[in-house]
Amino acid sequence: MNVALVGAVESSRIALEVLTSAGLDSVTLLTLPTDKLHRHSDAVDLRPAAARHGVECVETANINSDETLDLLRQLDIDFSFVIGWSQICRSSFLGVARRGTIGYHPAPLPENRGRAVIPWTILQGRDTTGSTLFWMHEGMDSGDVLGQESFPVSPSETATTMYQKHMDALARILATATESLKAGDAPRRPQDHSLATYCSQRRPEDGLIDWTRPASEIERLIRATTRPYPGAFTTLRGESLVVWRAALEEDSPYWGIPGQVQTVDDSGALVQCGGRGHIRLVEVEPEGGESVSAHQVLARQDRLGR
Numbered sequence: 001m002n003v004a005l006v007g008a009v010e011s012s013r014i015a016l017e018v019l020t021s022a023g024l025d026s027v028t029l030l031t032l033p034t035d036k037l038h039r040h041s042d043a044v045d046l047r048p049a050a051a052r053h054g055v056e057c058v059e060t061a062n063i064n065s066d067e068t069l070d071l072l073r074q075l076d077i078d079f080s081f082v083i084g085w086s087q088i089c090r091s092s093f094l095g096v097a098r099r100g101t102i103g104y105h106p107a108p109l110p111e112n113r114g115r116a117v118i119p120w121t122i123l124q125g126r127d128t129t130g131s132t133l134f135w136m137h138e139g140m141d142s143g144d145v146l147g148q149e150s151f152p153v154s155p156s157e158t159a160t161t162m163y164q165k166h167m168d169a170l171a172r173i174l175a176t177a178t179e180s181l182k183a184g185d186a187p188r189r190p191q192d193h194s195l196a197t198y199c200s201q202r203r204p205e206d207g208l209i210d211w212t213r214p215a216s217e218i219e220r221l222i223r224a225t226t227r228p229y230p231g232a233f234t235t236l237r238g239e240s241l242v243v244w245r246a247a248l249e250e251d252s253p254y255w256g257i258p259g260q261v262q263t264v265d266d267s268g269a270l271v272q273c274g275g276r277g278h279i280r281l282v283e284v285e286p287e288g289g290e291s292v293s294a295h296q297v298l299a300r301q302d303r304l305g306r
Contacts, residue, residue, distance in 0.1 A: 009084035215277025
């Protein structure tokens with residue numbers, strides 16, 4: 001069985017490890033040139049891993065280009081796997097693999113089709129989510145399900161911890177799916193499209209903190225947009241300040257203006273939010289600087305958001 005893997009992020013690396021250990025006839029990797037990796041906030045240079053496994057590595061900035069499609073036709077691909085690739089795969093690409101093209105989505109399809117699903121999952125306040133492998137067609141994440149695994153979302157879940165849960169689930173469901181593809185009995189479970197929900201694209205500027213919002217809402221935004229994503233941010237003395245980690249502070253005795261720093265100590269900086277709520281900033285990154293403990297850059301009575 002000859003397969004092609006298209007991707008440029010951590011989930012692509014996980015897929016590469018699984019596929020190269022599955023006893024396939026050949027695996028070919030298609031990935032972004034290094035000067036295009038900025039397309040993904042969680043980009044990974046897959047060339048070293050491909051070299052380690054003796055996998056042919058093809059660089060392409062456009063999966064739908066005639067040059068890329070001609071190469072895939074020459075490779076006589078049985079299946080293509082698109083795992084960690086932001087570009088829309090058009091019908092010309094989807095028709096190249098003789099037995100089908102398989103995608104991966106970090107959601108329990110048909111729920112949360114679309115973009116930026118891991119941040120949106122946390123922002124939605126869900127208590128469960130899941131990972132899905134599906135047969136791709138020209139619809140948005142709407143193809144038949146090949147494999148799926150559900151898992152819990154903790155009340156303190158961050159983008160970092162949820163990302164890792166998805167990577168672990170992907171490794172398991174892809175290993176099972178690969179065996180079923182080899183055996184010729186891979187499932188195709190139609191999605192119930194009446195249950196579909198959709199997540200919109202998020203941009204870095206969507207992480208701007210509004211200090212007049214409730215503390216719980218701000219703390220959730222920080223958890224949802226932390227690494228490997230661009231992070232929630234505010235301004236300090238006219239410059240950007242990314243907040244990587246924070247905690248809700250219950251029963252604070254302080255009154256103040258939203259965005260006002262109330263106290264600072266080694267545990268962080270206590271900041272006033274809307275509705276008398278407070279959060280404690282723990283890890284921040286000043287504009288042009290490195291990630292540091294909040295008490296290293298904030299002082300009592302500083303005003304954030306201006």
